[in-house]
Amino acid sequence: MSLCDAEKTFILHGVKENFRVDGRDREGYRPIELETNIVQHAFGSARLRLANTDVLVAVKLEIDVPFPERPFEGKLEFFVDCSANATPDFEGRGGETLAAELANILTSAYRSPQTFNLKKLCILKGRKCWKICVDILILECGGNLFDAVSLAVKAALHNSQIPLIKSINIDGDNIELNVSDSVFDCEKLDVANAPVMVTVCKIGDQCIVDPSLAEEQCSVGSVVVAISQEYFSTVTSIGKGSLHPRTMCNSLELGQKVGIRLNKAFMETLHNIQPDEDVGFLK
Template identity: 65%
Template sequence: MALCEAEKTFILHSVEENFRIDGRQRGDYRPMELETNIVAPSFGSARLRLANTDVLVSVKLEIDSPTLEQPKLGKIEFFVDCSANATPDFEGRGGDNLATEISNCLSSAYKSSTAFDAGKLCILKGSKCWKLYVDILLLECGGNLYDAVSLAVKAALWDTRIPLVKSVVVDGNKVDMEVSDELFDCERLDVTGAPIMVTVCKIGDQCIVDPTTAEEHCSGGSVVVAVSKSNFSTILQTGGGSLHPMTLLESLKLGQTVAQRLDSTLINTLKQINDNSTDVGFLK
């Protein structure tokens, strides 16, 4: 997106006046739509639309072997696909760097045991564990990708059901397992501590959250904070520019406050979705 100087000045002044071009204040988010359990072949899925940003997440499972360094832990991997339909910038291999950056940020955010208890994925210490593949498809880009992706990933993991292992028989180096194939014979993941990412952008002398694509182009510096249970699980500086130490501290405090608010709203929404037996949403 190319902005002229007049457009950049208008955005800067609107942020200074705490009345952004779409009517929001600096700490407000755009409307969101969330839907879970929408990809039939997956073990869990979710689709989240944040204004013009659209993200689809699917979770798959397979039985794997734990690493020698962490014999009691399962595995989780993130894969991001930037659809060429999302923005012309993703044509060819244009979205590869962004996809790698987002997946690495998610891996770092979920590495902490307080953020995600991988021990629950262990089946047999040092021998067998569950491995989660979290596939993320960016369908449309309208700014603030990190926040939208983190919310959709947490919703998909909340929706994920792990089949129960009925029995495990060890015969020397051979391990035989019986996994239940019953639809309702499963357990849900505990993802209450899963991190929420918040992107804080500095425009002029002020910090804002949930930037639009135009606001991202006007940012003098931005930072992505992943917050799990009020703790920071990772911090990533994105885009060009830099932040003064005092501005960075202000951004971290704002990101932490907003992440806690988002997390509470998301959990309440997911509980309501579980209690609602009627199929609703734009994919139904």
């Protein structure tokens, strides 16, 4: 998408008057649609559409060996694939840099034990643990990709279930695990503290959340904050440009306020969602 100077000026004036092109105020989100449990052979899955941004997430489980420095913890890994059909910018190797950036930010956001307790994934101290592989596919990119990905990941993890271990047989270095194959012998993951990301863009002298693709082109600087309950789990500057220290503080305050509200609405939606039901909400 390429905007002329008149279009950029129109967007800038709208943000200044707190009335954006699509009718939202500076703190408003576009409609969100959510589907869960849609990938048949995954342990959990979700598809989330934020306006024109479409993200599919599938969760896989493997039995692995814990890291030597963290023998009591399991593993959580993120893999991002940017479909070439999502945007012309992803053609060739164009999406690899963004995919790596998304995976790194998610890893940083989930690193704190206050956001996601990896100790619950430990099976046998220092020898066996669950490894959660979160596969993320960007189907369409219509602005505010970081927020959409974080919400889709949280929904997919909420939809995931960990099989129970019936018994453990140890014979020297050989460890045999008896994993239940019943769908009723599973434990759901706790994602109450899992972070949601809020992208804050500065346009003119004002900061907005949930920027559209056109608004992203008008931004002079952007920051992504990951909010876990009321706390920051990571803060990252993205794109080109920089923010004045005072603007950065205002961006963090706005991101925290909106993130708390967004997480509350999203968790209520996850708890109320019924199987095979699509859910949409505005804020």
